[in-house]
Amino acid sequence: xxxxxxxxxxxxxxxxxxxxxxxxxxxxxxxxxxxxxxxxxxxxxxxxxxxxxxxxxxxxxxxxxxxxxxxxxxxxxxxxxxxxxxxxxxxxxxxxxxxxxxxxxxxxxxxxxxxxxxxxxxxxxxxxxxxxxxxxxxxxxxxxxxxxxxxxxxxxxxxxxxxxxxxxxxxxxxxxxxxxxxxxxxxxxxxxxxxxxxxxxxxxxxxxxxxxxxxxxxxxxxxxxxxxxxxxxxxxxxxxxxxxxxxxxxxxxxxxxxxxxxxxxxxxxxxxxxxxxxx
Amino acid sequence: xxxxxxxxxxxxxxxxxxxxxxxxxxxxxxxxxxxxxxxxxxxxxxxxxxxxxxxxxxxxxxxxxxxxxxxxxxxxxxxxxxxxxxxxxxxxxxxxxxxxxxxxxxxxxxxxxxxxxxxxxxxxxxxxxxxxxxxxxxxxxxxxxxxxxxxxxxxxxxxxxxxxxxxxxxxxxxxxxxxxxxxxxxxxxxxxxxxxxxxxxxxxxxxxxxxxxxxxxxxxxxxxxxxxxxxxxxxxxxxxxxxxxxxxxxxxxxxxxxxxxxxxx
Numbered sequence: 001x002x003x004x005x006x007x008x009x010x011x012x013x014x015x016x017x018x019x020x021x022x023x024x025x026x027x028x029x030x031x032x033x034x035x036x037x038x039x040x041x042x043x044x045x046x047x048x049x050x051x052x053x054x055x056x057x058x059x060x061x062x063x064x065x066x067x068x069x070x071x072x073x074x075x076x077x078x079x080x081x082x083x084x085x086x087x088x089x090x091x092x093x094x095x096x097x098x099x100x101x102x103x104x105x106x107x108x109x110x111x112x113x114x115x116x117x118x119x120x121x122x123x124x125x126x127x128x129x130x131x132x133x134x135x136x137x138x139x140x141x142x143x144x145x146x147x148x149x150x151x152x153x154x155x156x157x158x159x160x161x162x163x164x165x166x167x168x169x170x171x172x173x174x175x176x177x178x179x180x181x182x183x184x185x186x187x188x189x190x191x192x193x194x195x196x197x198x199x200x201x202x203x204x205x206x207x208x209x210x211x212x213x214x215x216x217x218x219x220x221x222x223x224x225x226x227x228x229x230x231x232x233x234x235x236x237x238x239x240x241x242x243x244x245x246x247x248x249x250x251x252x253x254x255x256x257x258x259x260x261x262x263x264x265x266x267x268x269x270x271x272x273x274x275x276x277x278x279x
Numbered sequence: 280x281x282x283x284x285x286x287x288x289x290x291x292x293x294x295x296x297x298x299x300x301x302x303x304x305x306x307x308x309x310x311x312x313x314x315x316x317x318x319x320x321x322x323x324x325x326x327x328x329x330x331x332x333x334x335x336x337x338x339x340x341x342x343x344x345x346x347x348x349x350x351x352x353x354x355x356x357x358x359x360x361x362x363x364x365x366x367x368x369x370x371x372x373x374x375x376x377x378x379x380x381x382x383x384x385x386x387x388x389x390x391x392x393x394x395x396x397x398x399x400x401x402x403x404x405x406x407x408x409x410x411x412x413x414x415x416x417x418x419x420x421x422x423x424x425x426x427x428x429x430x431x432x433x434x435x436x437x438x439x440x441x442x443x444x445x446x447x448x449x450x451x452x453x454x455x456x457x458x459x460x461x462x463x464x465x466x467x468x469x470x471x472x473x474x475x476x477x478x479x480x481x482x483x484x485x486x487x488x489x490x491x492x493x494x495x496x497x498x499x500x501x502x503x504x505x506x507x508x509x510x511x512x513x514x515x516x517x518x519x520x521x522x523x524x525x526x527x528x529x530x531x532x533x534x535x536x537x538x539x540x541x542x543x544x
Contacts, residue, residue, distance in 0.1 A: 057503050081505055089503040096496035099504075101412055101444040108515035113505040121515040143447035157504060 005165050005196045006033040006056050006087070010065035013051055025051045027219040028065070035164070038187075038197045040210035040227075044241045048219040049200050056167050056198065057089045069165075085114065088158025090168040094150035094175075095142075103145070103153055104129065104138040110161035121160075128159035131193070132186050148179025152186055165196035173202060184209060204231070204245045208266055215240070231266045247271040288348075288403065289410045295523060296338040296408040301417025303524040307531040308405045314535040315397050323541045324393060330534050331397050338408050348403035349396065356395055363388035415439045420518055433509025441497070449490060456485050 013026040026048045033039055043049040054060040055067045058074045070086050072079040088110075091097045100106040104125050111121045129135045132152040142150060151171050158166055168187070172180040184206055191197050199206065207213050213230040215223040217240045223230050231237070234244050234252040244252075251265040251274070259278065265271050291297075296304070311330070318327050335345065349356065369383030406414070419436035426432050457467060460481050467478055 059499060059503060081507070084503060084505050089500075091496065091500055093493075093496055095448050096493045097500035099444065099497065099501060100440060105412070105515065109501075109506075110504040112512055112514055113507060115511045115513050118513055118515055118517045121513065125515065141447065142444070143451070161504065 003035050004032045004068075005035045005037070005070065006198075007031070007068045008052075008055065008062075008065065009068075011052075011055065011062045011067050012064045013048075013055070013060060014063045024048075024219045026055075026062075026216075029216075029221050030065075031214065031221060031224070033196065033198065036191075036194055036196055038191045038209075038211045039199070039214060040207035040212070041198065041200045041214045041216060042202070042204070042207050042242060043216035047216045049216045050169050052216060053089070053167050053169050053198065053200050056165075057087050058083050059089070085161055086163055087165045087167055088161060088163035090151060090154045090158065090166065090171045092170040092173050094147050094154065097154050098142045098150060101141055103134065103140050103142060106142065106153060107156045107160050110157050114161060124160045124162070125156075128156040131159055131190065132156045146179055147175040148182035151175065151179070151183050155183075155186060155190070159190075164194075165198065166190070168197070168199045170200050170202060172206065180206070204243050207231075208245050215242070217242075228264050228266055232263050288406045290340055290344065290407045291410070292339060292408065294337060294339045294408065295527075296334065296404065298521075298523055299408075299527055300518055300520055300524045301409055301413045302420050302518060303520070303528055304405055304409055305414075305417050305421060307527055308402055310535055311401060311531050312398060314531075314538045315394055315401070317535070317538040317542045318394070319390075319542060323538050324390065326534065326537060326541075327397055328393075331401050334401070334404055338404055340404075340407055344403075344407060345400055348400055348407075352395075352399055356392055359395055360388045360392045363391050411443050412440065415443070416514075416516075416518060433512070437509075445490075445493065448493075449486070452489060453482065453486055456482055 008029050008031045011026060011029045011031075012024060014022050014024050017023050029052065041049045041052065051060060055062060055074065056069060058069075058080045061067070061075045067074045069079075069083045072083055074080075074083060098106050099109050107125045107128055108121050111124050116124065126135070126138075129138055132155050134149065134152050134156060137145060137149065137153075142153065145153065154171075155166065166187075172183050175183065180203070187197050187199065188209070197210075199210065201207055208227045208231065210227060213223070213225065213227050214221065215230060215237070222240065223233065223236075231244050231248045234248060237244050243249075245266050247268045247270065248266045251261050251271055255261050255263075261271075261274050261278075265274055315327055318324050364380055364384045364387075365378055367381055367384035367387050369381035371379050371381055372385070373380045409417070415436050418439075419432050422430050422432035422435065457465075461467065465478060465481050467475070467482070469475075470478065
């Protein structure tokens with residue numbers, strides 16, 4: 001593994017419920033995410049996956065254990081703003097994270113907060129908009145954009161801060177299929193440019209596209225590996241209440257019916273190829 | 280039009296007035312509004328009329344905008360005219376019971392009405408030719424010197440920006456909730472005024488709940504993007520004065536000086 005971007009060591013996050021009982025939102029998570037990785041975090045509602053993501057950006061700090069971003073500990077208040085310049089965050093609701101009434105002004109919001117000189121902000125903004133393919137919308141009002149376009153603006157806002165890691169908390173949950181594809185294509189392109197991508201998602205088709213899948217269930221880290229290793233555990237994933245990619249599930253059922261298919265099938269292309277090769 | 284956010288009264292354009300620095304526009308408008316009150320003689324009113332007309336011509340706004348700006352205030356204009364016509368003592372021209380119209384009353388009424396009309400038309404020129412975003416920027420800069428005495432200039436501007444940003448979003452939301460409640464049998468269009476007011480509750484409650492949720496989300500998102508208040512913040516578009524601003528300011532000051540001279544010299 002390359003140099004770690006994010007490293008958590010026995011990270012736990014607890015809160016007290018109404019009866020004063022201690023509840024674990026995250027329990028003993030040790031995870032290392034290297035620079036330039038493309039990681040998908042999956043889990044059911046309430047599994048703690050969003051809580052985990054919020055630790056990467058110091059929106060939350062561990063109750064016990066540690067979380068380090070680029071070697072900086074998140075529980076040191078002096079590091080908060082430095083860490084947020086490294087790790088940007090995109091949220092679920094595209095409307096509720098756009099601050100300004102014009103696209104380019106919104107992209108400029110981050111660098112403005114960092115005190116970047118105005119000439120440099122202009123170059124950063126046009127560069128960021130170009131990278132998410134939104135240049136022609138620079139002067140639009142955000143309410144005129146589709147959900148996918150709004151999320152790309154949010155991503156551009158992070159790029160303009162020159163973050164090297166983007167954490168996305170269910171960025172596609174409120175989007176239509178076209179918007180979902182736009183966002184995923186943008187993420188792949190940015191990953192190719194060397195940016196670390198951490199995406200939390202409900203859509204297994206998106207998780208399959210990652211280099212690595214982390215499964216969180218009931219506040220604990222349950223699986224961590226390449227999509228191929230994770231999604232072939234169809235039974236375990238189903239037991240946690242998670243979906244598996246359609247191709248993986250179909251392959252599993254066909255195997256149960258006695259067809260001789262390899263265990264490693266997770267995409268539709270692979271399933272098609274394997275079926276064609278059956279004699 | 281791409282930049283048209285259909286908010287406020289802004290009429291996009293590229294005229295001399297549109298291109299002025301918002302700070303100059305705000306200050307110049309305030310100065311001229313005071314200057315309008317200097318005018319007392321017919322000659323000085325002629326100068327005011329000419330100056331307002333000249334500005335309107337330079338702005339290249341359609342003439343109907345004059346009417347549009349006066350519309351919301353016509354009651355006040357008529358009332359002012361009425362009060363002056365009927366209450367000024369002098370040569371009685373017409374009398375009925377306690378009502379009487381005097382020559383002085385007509386003269387005063389006409390001047391007062393003209394003064395009000397000029398005030399409204401001139402100040403709406405500011406909002407017609409300046410987008411709300413730029414206006415906010417201008418206000419922030421003008422308030423900056425008062426930070427020392429505790430005026431939260433940046434915070435006010437940020438609140439205005441966010442409000443402007445979320446007006447379309449909340450309008451859309453209102454529409455959506457209205458449809459949802461109508462589908463559940465709510466009635467927003469008929470009944471007495473009181474009844475209609477009551478019927479608004481199922482619209483307002485979800486709207487407020489959602490607005491608070493949005494505010495919470497937005498605060499988190501702003502924090503994640505390193506927002507720490509106005510300290511140490513830079514701007515992408517720094518305001519800068521050009522020769523135009525000098526010309527505009529000089530013009531307003533000269534007219535003001537002339538009006539003041541006519542009044543007191």
